[in-house]
Amino acid sequence: MYKQVMDTVKFLEKKVNNRPKIAIILGSGLANMVDFIEDKIEIEYKDIPNFPVSTVAGHDGKLVFGKIGNVEVVAMKGRFHFYEGYDMKKVTYPIYVMKQFGIEKVIVSNAAGGSNDTFVPGTLMLITDHINAFGTNPLIGPNDDRFGPRFPDMTEVYKIYLRDLAKEVADDIGIEYREGIYLGNTGPTYETGAEVRAFTRMGADAVGMSTVPETTIANYLGMDVLGISCITNMATGIAKKAHSHADVVEVAKKAGDNFCNWVVNIVKKIG
Numbered sequence: 001m002y003k004q005v006m007d008t009v010k011f012l013e014k015k016v017n018n019r020p021k022i023a024i025i026l027g028s029g030l031a032n033m034v035d036f037i038e039d040k041i042e043i044e045y046k047d048i049p050n051f052p053v054s055t056v057a058g059h060d061g062k063l064v065f066g067k068i069g070n071v072e073v074v075a076m077k078g079r080f081h082f083y084e085g086y087d088m089k090k091v092t093y094p095i096y097v098m099k100q101f102g103i104e105k106v107i108v109s110n111a112a113g114g115s116n117d118t119f120v121p122g123t124l125m126l127i128t129d130h131i132n133a134f135g136t137n138p139l140i141g142p143n144d145d146r147f148g149p150r151f152p153d154m155t156e157v158y159k160i161y162l163r164d165l166a167k168e169v170a171d172d173i174g175i176e177y178r179e180g181i182y183l184g185n186t187g188p189t190y191e192t193g194a195e196v197r198a199f200t201r202m203g204a205d206a207v208g209m210s211t212v213p214e215t216t217i218a219n220y221l222g223m224d225v226l227g228i229s230c231i232t233n234m235a236t237g238i239a240k241k242a243h244s245h246a247d248v249v250e251v252a253k254k255a256g257d258n259f260c261n262w263v264v265n266i267v268k269k270i271g
């Protein structure tokens with residue numbers, strides 16, 4: 001895989017002059033964030049050698065290079081989900097590419113269900129830690145030491161200094177947020193009520209179908225991660241009605257203004 005990754009990196013280096021240090025992964029309904037990026041250069045996933053292609057509704061697949069203020073960034077508009085049928089290496093492939101491209105910090109976002117019953121739809125949750133309930137791990141298989149260690153430490157996957165910075169920014173600009181633990185499971189089914197009760201007892205504040213694979217790899221590769229969940233619905237059993245993907249995207253879009261404002265100011269502060 002190392003050679004594949006380097007080929008993708010070479011392609012991107014030829015294509016863009018930008019050399020961002022910050023990447024932003026946009027979850028369902030949060031893609032409007034790219035409107036805040038200036039001097040955009042967009043590259044569709046299908047045109048990038050060795051990149052998987054995203055299939056789910058609400059996910060446009062492209063890399064968007066540009067600037068927020070004076071800060072160069074690259075955004076992933078659309079990500080790859082395990083439930084789409086990609087194996088974990090494909091799901092996390094862009095993270096390997098970003099690292100070799102020079103990215104040092106990754107802001108990951110997602111739409112998630114609130115399993116903490118004090119949350120309401122529209123809540124933004126700073127992710128403090130995660131629970132991997134995918135039943136697999138993206139690092140299973142032979143380890144390539146050029147990427148990272150065989151047994152990566154997971155003590156501080158979501159960096160405290162980035163969380164502190166995000167909190168300062170939120171206080172400065174008046175964004176309300178909660179903090180909590182994100183549990184990732186495979187989907188594509190939403191959780192059963194019994195699963196949500198079990199996950200809540202395990203400590204999950206939010207449940208979703210992404211983020212855990214990418215942050216696991218970012219941490220393995222030595223990148224600093226900041227994670228934000230947009231709580232689009234209360235999780236099964238807490239919610240009063242059945243879930244729909246359309247509702248999820250709708251609520252994420254509504255909370256999107258706050259999300260974008262927060263992330264824009266976080267990026268500027270990181271500099």
Ligand code: HPA
Nearest residue numbers: 111112113207208209235
């Ligand atoms: N469960 C899993 N993933 C989700 C949810 C949910 O309730 N809402 C948005 N993504």
